[in-house]
Amino acid sequence: MKRGIHFLLLLISFTVFAQQATVDTAQIVIPGRQNTIEAQSKPYVIMISTDGFRYDYAKKYNAENLLKFSNNGIQAKAMIPSYPSITFPNHWSLITGLYPAHHGLIDNFFYDYKRNETYAMSNKKNAEDGSWYGGTPLWGLAEKQGLVSASLMWVGSASDAGGIRPSYYYPYHEKFTPSEKVEKVVNWLKLPEDKRPHFISLYFPEVDGSGHHYGPDTKETENAVHLIDHAIGDLVQKVNDLGLKNVNFIFVSDHGMIKVDGGAPLEIPAVLFDKSRFDFYNSQTLLRVYVKNPAEIKSVYKELKAHKTEDYEVYLDKKLSRYLHFATRDDQYHRIGQILLIPKAPKIFLEKGKKTSVGKHGYNPKVVPEMKATFYAWGPEFKNNLVVDEFANINVYPVVAEILGLKIDQPIDGKLKVLKEILKEEK
Template identity: 50%
Template sequence: MKRLKTFLLALLLAAPAWAQVDTTQHVVEGRRNSPEQMQKPYVIMISADGFRYDYADKYNAKTLQALRAQGVEAASMVPSFPSKTFPNHYTLVTGMYPASHGLINNYFYDPQRQESYSMRNRDNVEDGSWYGGVPLWLLAEQNQMLSASFYWVGSEAPIQNTLPTYWYTYNEKIPFEERLQTVVDWLRLPEEKRPHLITFYLPEVDHAGHSFGPDAPETKQAVLELDAQLKALTEAVAKTGLPVNYIFVSDHGMTQVDQENTLPLPAAIDTAKFRVSGPGMIVELHAKDKSAIKSTYKKLKKEANGAYEVYTKHNLPKHLHYGTKDDAFNRVGDILLLTKAPKIFHFSGRKPAPGMHGYDPAAVKDMHATFYAWGPAFKPGVKIPSFQNIHVYPVVTEILDLPYSHTINGDGSIAKSILK
């Protein structure tokens, strides 16, 4: 426990300057719930980043075990490809695959904009033009229902010129106790000012999994601390007496990678001819000159020799939903290199972290995420098979009775099976 807390403190101190500045709550003034929306129930969607599908049982998280028993437990939730943080958090609130909503990775290049997106670049993060789809808070606000976000990918950007009514700039300085009290305070606001949709994000399990690996005692401790936080949150919210529904999710899992035998940048890649996005378990190449694609692809196929898979965006496996037909914003690379677990590409001299994610979830079960739900809208004691995370969006829209006409990749099948 001491080692974990020392690590988290070091992580906090090492955070970029912008992440330590703005701890104030942002409020969009002048909004009110319509009379119709004031009668609706409440949803709190909690994401525990990197909370693998088996962590609750692996580490005996008693609060989560008890809460899921009151409602719904999925065998696992299958993240979208690539199984990374930003694309999957945004998939959860849009019902769309990453290639469809445009946030295809934590870092990527957009040839049309001739610009790169980075989750660490505040200008990118706060620029609504990077984000496709209609996130849940935008849908709520369009229907005159107030929303709040204590961190979620996309919630800091004015997507279609709209932010949640209540939101925070991402940082890890605000203590959990203060965050909990903020949620309770939101739910105690007058009805016309009270958010009915709240998103809430917790990063610590992911931090521990990366730094120590999924099987480390520090990861166990992070899971148990989150479990205790969840107990405190649900008990505090229960005192409001409101009909609150909880959806507990994660964006992806975590697996132990081979830190010693990493893959270098292949010799066949001429960086004068390609922009390289990577490393990790997926490397994407954007050709500066399209005439170089065919020859480089052939050279890479030969050089790979089974160490990794080589594709063009035209022949990617269909189940990834990441190829040409899915690439709505033309952001997927011309050539893609995909490793097989536990192998990773690594281009620096520094030793990589022991825990990682990003692999094809269909091939690596450790990538699978968590889905539990409980509250008055959910059937009690229900266990369902693994399902794709694009189907969470319709669960929330059904509970809150939020109609939508835009196209998503998910459907209402899961909602139908778990809601009363």
């Protein structure tokens, strides 16, 4: 096992070296920020996301540290991602308490017809432009109320979304190893009390990368799980060594992972390639259709419905199940489209000549259990040895706000009552 982890570390180091010349890794510090006197006595919350860490990975691959910490604290049977179960939408749902259709990040890439602009997660300009992001992220909520925050690579944390950035943050890159990220978090917690962040968000991409490239049931993904588990163990030990009072850890993921049928992908209906009539956006596990002439929507829907195969479903967006919160009635930014083609796992849509990965996500987590995410929590504010049922990820936000004594200043979808039982006592 150690040999596998060492190999993964070596692979990451080679990737890091290759990127070194082009990646800006400097920390950005907002000057003049400090904790209020009241904030200095508040608890600490370190919220850790490991991308693609499926709900069963810790037990499946015996992630010893995570199992030990969560066994002594809180384990959820699973956490339900928001739909679609994709990275950017779900990280923003976790950090804002809003469904994707309510905060605007409805996909990793999309077109906004009011702005006449495209958003793509790989576009640095998009990623750091807060006008794309709805809601108030937890770091913004904290900063507005006099509590210093920090973020290491969380989606949107390099933007001014919600009107304010974290006091300490980094533009997104994948140069830092997990151990280097641990050191940066520990260094933040070594700062003087007035400058020390009480809310820290931290992101690890390695498990998702292995799941995509090799699949969820492989040695490579197991090694990635152990790599992160080792980093979490190291982080907890080093934070404990600081002797700070009331440090709480929340470990989450954005979605799960499944091996898809890339060898026999679904064909995109030929009619949709008529660019004079349609735009379509294919994340492979969900295909969104924008019909340019609204008068054609019903007829096109009927045509697509009549010619579909048994391997996918066709929905008018306004008719999509309410529990997904992804229909026209929810689409506050009008970015989704009017017709959705939803493949049945493990099928995907794939344009001719394009490639896919071995593992993917994005399916409905209520239908495809492999999409379910992870939630563990431990620390002085959490009860001990408690297992809770599945819950939606939007409910993490009010729990963090409650621990930190923050007043939620705008409507959210998450409800404190859903997870109130995991806290030791009322604040």
